Amino acid sequence: MGFSHGAEVVVQEVDDENWKVVRSFSYAGEKESFTVPVGQLTDFASVPRVFVWFLPRYGRYTLAAILHDYLWRVGVPNGELAYRDADGIFRRAMHELGVPFAKRWSMWSAVRWAGLFRPGGRRGWLRDAPAVLLTTLLALPFLAPTGALISLALLLMYVIEWLVALPLLSHHAVARAAGKTPKKVNLPKLHWKM
Numbered sequence: 001m002g003f004s005h006g007a008e009v010v011v012q013e014v015d016d017e018n019w020k021v022v023r024s025f026s027y028a029g030e031k032e033s034f035t036v037p038v039g040q041l042t043d044f045a046s047v048p049r050v051f052v053w054f055l056p057r058y059g060r061y062t063l064a065a066i067l068h069d070y071l072w073r074v075g076v077p078n079g080e081l082a083y084r085d086a087d088g089i090f091r092r093a094m095h096e097l098g099v100p101f102a103k104r105w106s107m108w109s110a111v112r113w114a115g116l117f118r119p120g121g122r123r124g125w126l127r128d129a130p131a132v133l134l135t136t137l138l139a140l141p142f143l144a145p146t147g148a149l150i151s152l153a154l155l156l157m158y159v160i161e162w163l164v165a166l167p168l169l170s171h172h173a174v175a176r177a178a179g180k181t182p183k184k185v186n187l188p189k190l191h192w193k194m
Contacts, residue, residue: 001028001029001030001096002027002028002093002096003025003026003027003063003097004026004027004028007025007026007027007063009058009062009063009066010022011042014041017043018042019041019042019043020039020040020041020042021036021037021038021039021040021041021066023038024038027067027093029089029092032081034067034070034075034089036066036067040066040069040070040073040074041073042065042066042069042070043057043069044058044062044065044066044069045057045061045107046065046069046114047110049150049154049191049192050146050147050150050151050154050192051143051147053146053150054106054143054146055103055106055107059099060097060098061094061099061103063093063097064093064094064097064099065090067089067090068086068089068090068111071089072086072118076118076120082124083115083118083120083121083123083124084112084115084123084124084125084127087115087128088108090107090111091104091105091107091108094107094108105131106139108135109131109132109135109136109139112125112128112132113136154190154192155190158188158190161188162188165185165188168185169185172185
């Protein structure tokens with residue numbers, strides 16, 4: 001059981017959020033084996049931006065996160081397994097990679113919550129609900145205040161970026177009206193996901 005010998009993260013950037021697997025790797029579970037192929041897209045751990053201070057998008061769990069992306073994007077839609085099983089494999093793979101208990105259970109709880117919003121993702125959810133709710137209740141007092149503070153800071157920065165962009169846009173319009181070719185103005189975007 002576990003990841004294939006020599007399994008490592010070798011990826012190529014596709015865009016701001018996605019990466020492409022360059023070197024295939026496999027994972028053998030209790031009953032099935034899965035191979036993440038070359039070309040598989042991943043966003044590593046899908047952590048909302050306000051929580052990356054606690055759970056960065058990559059770390060000791062990156063191989064497990066890429067495997068989980070493969071399972072959710074390919075395995076579940078192809079009927080190879082259910083979301084619940086994919087999430088369980090994710091948690092077990094993180095354990096095998098040496099991810100600490102609280103971190104892996106927090107990540108598992110997060111993907112179980114996310115499964116509620118997927119077609120077929122509610123199947124088997126009630127069996128996991130006590131563990132998911134307990135983990136959430138234990139983490140919430142720690143994560144919520146900092147998450148709220150970071151959300152406010154992100155909103156404030158977004159407003160500041162617009163306040164700086166408006167004069168640049170005005171200058172851009174004046175320069176165009178004068179027949180000049182002004183530099184492009186990159187408009188601010190509010191990203192809740194990194």
